[in-house]
Amino acid sequence: DAGITQSPRHKVTETGTPVTLRCHQTENHRYMYWYRQDPGHGLRLIHYSYGVKDTDKGEVSDGYSVSRSKTEDFLLTLESATSSQTSVYFCAISGTTTNEKLFFGSGTQLSVL
Amino acid sequence: GESVGLHLPTLSVQEGDNSIINCAYSNSASDYFIWYKQESGKGPQFIIDIRSNMDKRQGQRVTVLLNKTVKHLSLQIAATQPGDSAVYFCAENSDFNKFYFGSGTKLNVKP
Numbered sequence: 001d002a003g004i005t006q007s008p009r010h011k012v013t014e015t016g017t018p019v020t021l022r023c024h025q026t027e028n029h030r031y032m033y034w035y036r037q038d039p040g041h042g043l044r045l046i047h048y049s050y051g052v053k054d055t056d057k058g059e060v061s062d063g064y065s066v067s068r069s070k071t072e073d074f075l076l077t078l079e080s081a082t083s084s085q086t087s088v089y090f091c092a093i094s095g096t097t098t099n100e101k102l103f104f105g106s107g108t109q110l111s112v113l
Numbered sequence: 114g115e116s117v118g119l120h121l122p123t124l125s126v127q128e129g130d131n132s133i134i135n136c137a138y139s140n141s142a143s144d145y146f147i148w149y150k151q152e153s154g155k156g157p158q159f160i161i162d163i164r165s166n167m168d169k170r171q172g173q174r175v176t177v178l179l180n181k182t183v184k185h186l187s188l189q190i191a192a193t194q195p196g197d198s199a200v201y202f203c204a205e206n207s208d209f210n211k212f213y214f215g216s217g218t219k220l221n222v223k224p
Contacts, residue, residue, distance in 0.1 A: 031210055040200060042216040043157070050210065058211065063224040090156055098210045099164065104156035 003027045004105040006091050012111045019078040021108050023091030025071075032074040033102065034058075034066065036087040043090065049074055062084035081112040125221040132190040134218045136203035141184060144209035148177060148188045151200045151217070160188070160201075190220075198222045 003026035013019050023032060034046040035058075045058030047066040055066050063085060065077045078085055088109050090101040114167045128131045138146070144165040149157035163170045163186075170177050176189040186203050200217045207213060 033212070035214075038217060043204075043214040045211060045213065048211060056211070059213070092212075094210065097174070099206055100160055101147055101159045102157075102212055103159070104149075106156050 002056075004091060004093055004103060006105040006108050008108060009106065010109045012113065014113055015082060016080050019081050019110065019112075020088050021089055021091075021110070022078040023074045023105060025074075025093050027103075028071060028091060029093040029103075030071075030096045031100075032068065033092040033094070034064070034074065034076045035090045035092065036060065036085075037090060037107075038087050040078070048074065070097075081110075083112050086110060086112045122216070123219045123221065124224060128195060128222055128224050130193055132188075132193045132220060132222075133196070133202050134188045134190075134220065136186040136188075136215055138184050138186060138203075138205045138207075140205065140207040141181070143205040145178070145206040146179060146186050147204045147206075147212070148175075148186075149202045149204065149214075150197075151202065153199075157202060181184050192219075193222050195222050195224060212223060 005024045007022045033048040035043040037043050044060045046064050047058055049055045049068040067075045088107045090107045091105040094100045094102050116210050147162040148160040150160050151157045161172045161177050163179050175192045178187045200219050202214050203215045204212045204214045
């Protein structure tokens with residue numbers, strides 16, 4: 001998966017608890033992304049980063065925050081998890097310029113009970 | 114986000130036939146498009162891409178066609194094989210390297 005590691009791979013949590021998902025890359029790529037995938041909705045962009053400490057919102061950013069303190073790590077935090085955030089979360093990376101293909105990680109299955 | 118949609122949510126083809134998966138996009142400013150394949154339980158895998166200054170691009174058994182006039186993208190798979198069974202997504206880059214995806218088409222290849 002192009003040097004992308006997502007952790008954890010699976011997580012079950014309770015409503016109202018904070019959750020942090022981690023994406024780690026070894027490609028030194030500039031751009032990093034968090035998507036969620038739900039049946040019937042395809043992949044929806046949550047947040048993305050275009051450099052260290054540079055992030056921007058995507059289509060479905062409410063209830064999520066991100067941080068990127070170094071090139072290789074992009075963290076997605078659910079401050080207070082809700083059942084509607086049960087989903088499969090994918091991290092993706094892209095190169096150093098615009099219009100380069102995305103490479104995806106293997107995903108994190110998150111269940112909020 | 115921008116609208117990227119697919120006409121057919123499920124496509125069934127006979128092994129050996131050609132497959133065509135379609136995608137409509139709404140932003141005429143989009144300048145880069147990608148097709149991805151996703152198998153069950155895995156992350157999306159890159160298939161082929163095309164830039165807006167091109168109408169057609171060919172890969173191994175796959176061809177992407179771009180019609181900017183009607184904002185339409187298609188993926189053609191030649192001699193479809195059982196291993197091609199998966200969900201296929203198109204994606205567009207329309208906003209400073211933000212990629213938006215369609216809801217996907219499931220391709221079933223019948224032996």
